[in-house]
Amino acid sequence: MRINEVVKLTGVSARTLQYYDEIGLLIPEKLNNGYRDYLDENLEKLQKILFYKFLKFKLNDIKKLLEADVDNLKVLEQQRELILKEKEKFEIILHNIEKTIKTYKGEHKMTMEEKFNGFKKEDLNKYENQAIEKYGQETIEESKKRQSGKEDIVAEKFNSVFRSMAEYIKDGYSIEEKEVQSKIEDLYNYMNEYAFDCSVEVFSYIGKGYSQNPEFKSNIDKFGEGVAEYTSKAIEVYCNSRLNR
Template structure:
């Protein structure tokens, strides 16, 4: 059994945060008659899982739901977290490789292609982005998208990114956002969303285009492909919708 101060020392979680976890029912150790909290080995294992999920970007409310499920055996969660961590590891290795190449290109004055600069980044690579999508389009829509993409996430993300890279290249070349080349790419994007995310009407696709500009998270993500990309893509989408 561990007192709260010792738990804080071992885990690196502040006493205040541990009190908060207790208050919200996320991690509630036994309280003895003297008022002290005593953490068991199971409590420590739960805390470990909480920290893993936090590292992976899950909000506390969602972590609480995950750990309350009927199959919330420790081994089940550890295996699930291992899969998530392995995916995170691969992302980090790719980003490290991209960073090393960027440093080398600067030092040796070698030009990197736009695509190389963003290898390892995806258009939706964190829980915050996913939660914002749920807020905007509804939980059922996003859950349908997740089901369609299961096991093919990176392949499908690469498909979306290839469209974004192509539009970004057109922007770099000075083509108008409303050009035929870009409306064709917008059509391809629309088809990709329908096939791998959800049945997206023209009106909803138009709203998605405006969302790239109006929503700060979406805009920041899209502008990684080039300054002004969010607005440029939005204009291409609106032109495509106008023509269909």
């Protein structure tokens, strides 16, 4: 299949396909006249690339995934779980928006409780709590037990991570850089040492909560503007790397 046919079939631009070829991500056959010829296996690989891109994987990570001997089905199933939990959260908000539109049109009258459905702390924490319920038993009690008598020390260890994140932002470090990922690993280890036995999957959900839970975000951003979002994204990179090993 010629490149213009692939563009028509997939919606991926010719320039993007050429770039994928240049970086070794998707290399088609080359005809004698220099034209690119995409075989069925190239198109199957392109579908995987598009899946991973949709799931916010970086091109470098996608290339490693495709080159490594990994269970692509397992990776996609894990990502599906994340998307389903995000979908549930956004459906609550979407339902709220639809009711609000009808209220403005005079077609519906919302109760005060309905107006704030999806914004309450318990709603915003919902998919994080689901992860805790699924992967961590008696997490609150266990956390209190592990921190007993060491509260100040524990707080300083966690705070040191967020202070470092603020410095990395100022210094222009990308979330993938070794120093950033090393500090995220410290955070993960502190979570396991002082909170509860935290799986990588649960750590991923907690990381999302840092940027999506207003209370978490507000507290973390006290260390510097954008620290919550930066840390959240850095945790996502760390967890994807661990899950794909």
